Amino acid sequence: MKTLLLTGFEPFLGHPINPTEQIVKELDGKETGDYQIKGKLLPVDFAEAQGQFVSYMNDLQHDAVISLGLAAGRECITPERVAINIRDGEPDNKGNAHQDALIEENGPAAYFSTLPIRAMVEELNAAGLPAKISNTAGTYLCNNIMYSMLHELESRNMTVPAGFIHVPASHDLVVKGSRAMPSWSQADLTKAIEIMIGVLAGP
Amino acid sequence: MKTLLLTGFEPFLGHPINPTEQIVKELDGKETGDYQIKGKLLPVDFAEAQGQFVSYMNDLQHDAVISLGLAAGRECITPERVAINIRDGEPDNKGNAHQDALIEENGPAAYFSTLPIRAMVEELNAAGLPAKISNTAGTYLCNNIMYSMLHELESRNMTVPAGFIHVPASHDLVVKGSRAMPSWSQADLTKAIEIMIGVLAGP
């Protein structure tokens, strides 16, 4: 059976919880379609997350890689189309911030996701769940992990499907964090990711 | 056993479905706390909805009255605090529109909801569902029904708990309507309304 590396993030920027953490815990070990899911958590720390992520990729020689991140304020599930070679924005959980910095000094400006993002959106819609392709993963750690993942695979000439999916806030996050924003139940979020993995495994 | 009149609306303004219709159908006949729920549907028609609503109130002599409406674009469940004596805005499903018109020529400027809206919000939050009090029900048919309901009860010197609750779009509505906005699963919406009725029935 093929394996899929699925990562989520710990809480960040003052959010009390991160729904991607729970998705990854719930799906770890499950079999969906052709894949057994290996769930892993990443720290919100520019200095550590990238190295830890690459070591997860190395250890397990996965047949597919999907990273998940919280996009607080988005209304629906948004697979990302592209990662750009930039670190910029708010400080990470260690207090380190970057401005207009390159992720890879000699890397290209961007990499496209190699996930079937259009089919994933269509499958979610068919299942009654709102989704659309996003054209920016931002310039924070989510974009960094997506860029590093695709750069690493490119460097090794590996063509396994790989990419990043942003999810909206969970109801829990809104209630505990007392910040108004669109939210889904945790169950809906997890179900959506399972459906998307199902597309990956598809015919 | 006490009875509770629960109304929803048919689809309107180009939305292909109205999640309040399904909530009302699912809860019709159910017993929650002290109340048996009588679910009824209203047309999006200024000329008919109000009369039909009052006749529902008359027929059944309910011990509580809650009307539901869709607030496309809102992120969470919002019990309304106040209804104002105004009809204004987009045309209804019959094509009739009003501008700055009074609902009741000699009615007061506004009525406050007599539902325990603060306790309802707290109970939803305790159940992990985002909710907050809204201070405007708009000036369209939702506000009209809420105002008429409270005016009717006032006219009869009746003090049964009565008010209006706006709900966000359902996932289904977003997918079928192809308009991006915050959405909840239909199941979450129905559960939220049940929890709120439970508060009403409370000690």
Add this chain to the structure above:
Amino acid sequence: MKTLLLTGFEPFLGHPINPTEQIVKELDGKETGDYQIKGKLLPVDFAEAQGQFVSYMNDLQHDAVISLGLAAGRECITPERVAINIRDGEPDNKGNAHQDALIEENGPAAYFSTLPIRAMVEELNAAGLPAKISNTAGTYLCNNIMYSMLHELESRNMTVPAGFIHVPASHDLVVKGSRAMPSWSQADLTKAIEIMIGVLAGP
């Protein structure tokens, strides 16, 4: 010549400036149509603002009263339709907060603005400035001042035009406050208020 009392607020809730303060300073003493403008500033303090406002009304026996407030996040000029008998929400600048409290123990649920709000919106649009009627002034100090103003005039059987206008953020506020939101130039804001006063004075 008739006089018009025009009030603005000092900065609040962490905003470094309040564009209504500058509007009031710029228009103080000016003559627009039939009115000479008397500009006054109010503190963001539930305990003091109301009393101070009523004393301004008393002192000068104005022929019209308009209060201005900042609605951070709104996109355009919004004359308010209605003020409700509620104090609720964030703490004021003295740290005092209220929840679901009445402004006037025996006052009605709401008062409608007696300004020509529809004509004001139309005149702004004709001048190329976006505007629309708002149906909620919130439950914070802006609503409080509007309610108190209209309650005071009602108590004295006075029928001078009176109401509240919310304005969007100014460019300056966004730049200095580092919070992203819609904004207008200060000059556009001041011009809009002058145009609205011109409507008041109209034939």
Add this chain to the structure above:
Amino acid sequence: MKTLLLTGFEPFLGHPINPTEQIVKELDGKETGDYQIKGKLLPVDFAEAQGQFVSYMNDLQHDAVISLGLAAGRECITPERVAINIRDGEPDNKGNAHQDALIEENGPAAYFSTLPIRAMVEELNAAGLPAKISNTAGTYLCNNIMYSMLHELESRNMTVPAGFIHVPASHDLVVKGSRAMPSWSQADLTKAIEIMIGVLAGP
């Protein structure tokens, strides 16, 4: 004296006017810093705009190239950081739409703007005008023009400063189009672009 090619677009997607058209007309022929501005208008037509744009670039051998586009819904001036090799989204004014299509079959995933976008944002803020860097120019014609511009310059090994700036709606557009969104006065928009060109010309 150096020359700068400045392009705007005609109206599109049902917007009655396009504020970038007016900016370009107002600035055409003006001298700002080291540059004389050559203003040109582009059609909202995937098939024609790109070729026309490249011919403008060829004809005049400009020392800098800036394209402007309307980002309806954005709150402030947003110089774009990156253009991606994708055509996707709504139909253009000729009714042609694309989905997940490449702009250049053998082009890289993305190009970064070569304008001093950080300095431009800082200069606007210093002048009291809200601005921030945007990390997505979308996948419609604006992104297409930005990508084509940078691809063309790269192909010729030319290093003139080049990029794309999105502007918010103008007040006029909101009033004439009857769609609520953040807006600036046309004068503020034109002033902002002039300030940004001034940065380009800088020391």
